[in-house]
Amino acid sequence: MKVPLKWLQKYIDIASIPLETxxxxxxxxxxxxxxxxxxxxxxxSVVTVRIEEIGPHENxxxxxxxxxxxxxxxxxxxxxxxxxxxxDIVPLAKVGAVLCKGMEEEFAIQKSKIRGVVSxxxxxxxxxxxxxxxxxxxxxxDPTTPLGRDLKMLLYxxxxxxxxxxxxxxxxxxxxxxxxxxxxxxxPVQKIRPVPEExxxxxxxxxxxxxxxxxxxxxxxFVRIVEGVYIEPSPPWMQEMLALSGIKPVNNVxxxxxxxxxxVGQPMHAFDLAKIAGETITIELLGNETEAVTxxxxxxxxxxxxxxxxxxxxxxxxxxxxxxxxxxxxxxxHSVVIESALFDSRQVRKDSKALSLRTDSQTxxxxxxxxxxxxxxxxxxxxxxxxxAGGKVLKRPLAVTQFTYMPKVIICRLSRIHSMLGVSxxxxxxxxxxxxxxxRSNxxxxxxxQVKIPSFRGDLxxxxxxxxxVMRLYGLERFASAxxxxxxxxxxxxPYLAFETSLKNFLTRLGMQEVISCSLISPQMIDIELEHGxxxxxxxxxxxxxxxxxxVLRPSLLPGLLDIVQTNQNVDNTDLSLxxxxxxxxxxxxxxxxxxxLGILQCGSLIPPHFSRxxxxxxxxxxxxxxxxxxxxxxxxxxxxxxxxxxSLHPYQQLSLIGREGPIGFFGRIHxxxxxxxxxxxxxxxxxxxxxSLFEMRPAHKPFAELPxxxxxERDFTFTLPCETSLLDTFKILGxxxxxxxxxxxLLSVYTGDTLAPEYKNVTFRFRYRNKHKTLSDTxxxxxxxxxxxxxxxxx
Numbered sequence: 001m002k003v004p005l006k007w008l009q010k011y012i013d014i015a016s017i018p019l020e021t022x023x024x025x026x027x028x029x030x031x032x033x034x035x036x037x038x039x040x041x042x043x044x045s046v047v048t049v050r051i052e053e054i055g056p057h058e059n060x061x062x063x064x065x066x067x068x069x070x071x072x073x074x075x076x077x078x079x080x081x082x083x084x085x086x087x088d089i090v091p092l093a094k095v096g097a098v099l100c101k102g103m104e105e106e107f108a109i110q111k112s113k114i115r116g117v118v119s120x121x122x123x124x125x126x127x128x129x130x131x132x133x134x135x136x137x138x139x140x141x142d143p144t145t146p147l148g149r150d151l152k153m154l155l156y157x158x159x160x161x162x163x164x165x166x167x168x169x170x171x172x173x174x175x176x177x178x179x180x181x182x183x184x185x186x187x188p189v190q191k192i193r194p195v196p197e198e199x200x201x202x203x204x205x206x207x208x209x210x211x212x213x214x215x216x217x218x219x220x221x222f223v224r225i226v227e228g229v230y231i232e233p234s235p236p237w238m239q240e241m242l243a244l245s246g247i248k249p250v251n252n253v254x255x256x257x258x259x260x261x262x263x264v265g266q267p268m269h270a271f272d273l274a275k276i277a278g279e280t281i282t283i284e285l286l287g288n289e290t291e292a293v294t295x296x297x298x299x300x301x302x303x304x305x306x307x308x309x310x311x312x313x314x315x316x317x318x319x320x321x322x323x324x325x326x327x328x329x330x331x332x333x334h335s336v337v338i339e340s341a342l343f344d345s346r347q348v349r350k351d352s353k354a355l356s357l358r359t360d361s362q363t364x365x366x367x368x369x370x371x372x373x374x375x376x377x378x379x380x381x382x383x384x385x386x387x388x389a390g391g392k393v394l395k396r397p398l399a400v401t402q403f404t405y406m407p408k409v410i411i412c413r414l415s416r417i418h419s420m421l422g423v424s425x426x427x428x429x430x431x432x433x434x435x436x437x438x439x440r441s442n443x444x445x446x447x448x449x450q451v452k453i454p455s456f457r458g459d460l461x462x463x464x465x466x467x468x469x470v471m472r473l474y475g476l477e478r479f480a481s482a483x484x485x486x487x488x489x490x491x492x493x494x495p496y497l498a499f500e501t502s503l504k505n506f507l508t509r510l511g512m513q514e515v516i517s518c519s520l521i522s523p524q525m526i527d528i529e530l531e532h533g534x535x536x537x538x539x540x541x542x543x544x545x546x547x548x549x550x551x552v553l554r555p556s557l558l559p560g561l562l563d564i565v566q567t568n569q570n571v572d573n574t575d576l577s578l579x580x581x582x583x584x585x586x587x588x589x590x591x592x593x594x595x596x597x598l599g600i601l602q603c604g605s606l607i608p609p610h611f612s613r614x615x616x617x618x619x620x621x622x623x624x625x626x627x628x629x630x631x632x633x634x635x636x637x638x639x640x641x642x643x644x645x646x647x648s649l650h651p652y653q654q655l656s657l658i659g660r661e662g663p664i665g666f667f668g669r670i671h672x673x674x675x676x677x678x679x680x681x682x683x684x685x686x687x688x689x690x691x692x693s694l695f696e697m698r699p700a701h702k703p704f705a706e707l708p709x710x711x712x713x714e715r716d717f718t719f720t721l722p723c724e725t726s727l728l729d730t731f732k733i734l735g736x737x738x739x740x741x742x743x744x745x746x747l748l749s750v751y752t753g754d755t756l757a758p759e760y761k762n763v764t765f766r767f768r769y770r771n772k773h774k775t776l777s778d779t780x781x782x783x784x785x786x787x788x789x790x791x792x793x794x795x796x
Contacts, residue, residue, distance in 0.1 A: 011178035032163040039158035045097035046151040059115040071147035078119035081137040169367030173265030183436040196383040200392040210400040213284040219403035220342035228391040266377030267361035273335035278312030293325040320348040320365040340378035370456035408453040433473040517560025520550035525559035553585035557599030575604035596691040623685040665689030712770035743770040
């Protein structure tokens with residue numbers, strides 16, 4: 001929230017207090033100050049003057065010679081703006097003034113001749129003073145601006161940007177910040193409560209009727225009517241304050257309500273009386289889903305159960321959030337209906353979530369507003385509107401439902417304060433703190449305070465809340481700091497978290513980089529399936545999603561990793577080796593499943609380029625090697641896999657990973673059609689594994705083997721297969737083969753070429769033979785080799 005300093009000074013006299021002291025005080029009170037703006041200017045020695053006389057330039061048709069007065073002296077200035085008139089108040093850069101200070105184009109104003117006529121300064125435009133970006137003519141200032149004032153001092157109005165947490169709803173206004181500063185600086189707050197003059201003969205109830213059908217959600221509702229208003233821009237001073245506060249000026253009616261909301265924290269809304277069908281307003285929960293156009297011009301679906309304001313025909317507002325276009329104040333508006341209400345914060349929050357719509361009004365209702373400020377704020381806004389837009393105020397505001405406020409009293413013990421804060425604070429000082437916070441307290445003389453809580457402090461509920469207030473106002477800097485003692489947690493380490501950390505460290509050592517993607521994806525990404533129809537009915541949709549791009553919980557880590565690949569490719573980074581460990585979400589009938597998953601994606605070069613070695617790019621076998629290292633080196637188990645038929649993977653470059661009880665993952669190349677659809681240049685190789693299954697598969701202890709004491713001998717074997725025949729059966733035969741003389745095997749090559757028919761391939765394996773207890777003879781090796789090759793040839 002942005003708070004201009006001059007606006008604060010309307011309520012609290014802090015003109016003599018340095019800006020740094022003000023911001024430090026707010027920070028010490030627990031209000032974060034994100035920054036200060038509008039406190040520096042790029043000019044020196046620019047003053048306000050009035051144009052007394054304008055005459056032609058004797059040597060130039062497009063120039064004029066003016067005589068200007070600063071309240072003391074008169075200056076002759078040559079000017080090229082034909083729009084200036086006698087009596088205009090304008091800024092004058094005197095001789096010696098500096099413009100664009102601190103910039104490359106910095107220059108000083110000198111007394112000079114312009115086409116033969118002496119000019120004693122320069123009449124300035126806003127863009128020349130760096131107060132606006134668009135080029136414009138000489139700045140015509142407010143006619144009431146005093147003469148001879150230094151423009152820097154005149155414009156000096158620093159804006160303090162504060163970040164407020166939800167519990168600081170009482171500080172979400174200029175008055176709220178003033179109250180906080182008043183309590184800390186011990187400066188009284190000015191009470192400003194104007195009451196509108198009711199000149200019209202008619203009463204508000206003569207023009208409109210109201211009915212509250214949801215009193216549990218709207219405990220207070222007031223209405224006033226102002227007739228005969230003129231819709232035009234609001235005064236410059238109001239536009240300036242709103243713009244500095246980050247609020248765009250619209251017209252005098254809207255600006256007055258925004259101004260009062262920002263000043264005293266009470267949201268209000270204005271309707272065009274002529275557009276209220278049946279001259280009736282009803283507060284109710286919407287019975288059926290309805291479509292309506294809100295003030296931001298968007299057509300929205302208003303869900304059933306939303307708290308709304310309606311007339312006889314249409315919805316005219318979503319209560320506490322935003323009005324509808326059909327009843328908006330426009331240039332033809334003659335009579336204005338102003339509502340001021342106390343809507344239930346939980347209902348407003350629920351409706352805002354359902355509509356995916358956040359506004360300043362909604363935020364204030366959600367954080368809590370002052371229930372005793374509803375009527376006074378309406379009176380203030382009405383009086384201000386009458387002053388600015390004219391018109392007559394109808395008698396007696398219409399009160400549909402008025403909440404009876406019962407002041408809250410909290411018991412606070414002096415001993416408890418001392419116990420919680422660790423310091424002994426005199427009872428008199430605590431009473432002063434309560435008084436400065438607008439709380440009436442009664443001390444029994446021994447240990448107990450009875451504290452009456454003001455209506456604007458809806459965040460105070462218990463004794464501990466008052467102790468926190470005492471701590472804030474007493475000053476954190478007055479508490480002695482001490483080095484805390486370290487206490488070791490008695491809780492044992494979570495085995496799964498330790499396993500996950502080790503897994504991340506292992507993958508990082510393999511040269512991969514961990515990434516984190518959003519668990520919410522768009523429905524379009526569900527089309528990138530890993531099995532036909534797998535996710536169409538199993539995906540989980542998010543209730544009240546903020547956008548379609550984040551409306552479905554991810555059933556796989558692949559969509560997020562693909563998005564990361566696209567982002568990197570857009571900045572010419574196509575060499576990636578990534579992994580992510582995160583939860584995926586599926587629905588199986590009535591069951592919702594959330595389980596941890598590991599995703600690995602490789603593309604492009606896997607090692608940095610270097611003149612001493614050949615480049616190595618990602619392929620199916622590099623990913624398979626990663627899987628083998630993961631299982632053998634990290635888990636300590638052999639890798640088992642089977643053929644898979646996932647439609648998002650290349651039909652001939654994919655395998656399913658098999659655990660103790662069935663498939664636990666898969667790996668392979670992403671289907672080329674998907675790569676083409678996503679405009680990805682390099683082939684993508686992806687693996688996804690159920691981490692919980694990996695965790696359950698891990699052995700209790702790392703297996704260790706004795707180093708071989710006897711030598712090995714190797715034999716090669718080549719056989720011919722049809723090209724479409726998978727080697728998986730061969731791997732299964734070799735994996736199942738058990739013998740004391742057989743040590744290991746590996747695939748040497750797969751050959752296709754001119755010496756073979758096109759439909760065949762030659763496959764060569766290398767077998768290693770070794771016995772743990774003796775050196776094998778050639779006869780034993782040949783017999784074992786013949787036995788193995790016979791099994792492969794006969795496929796059994």
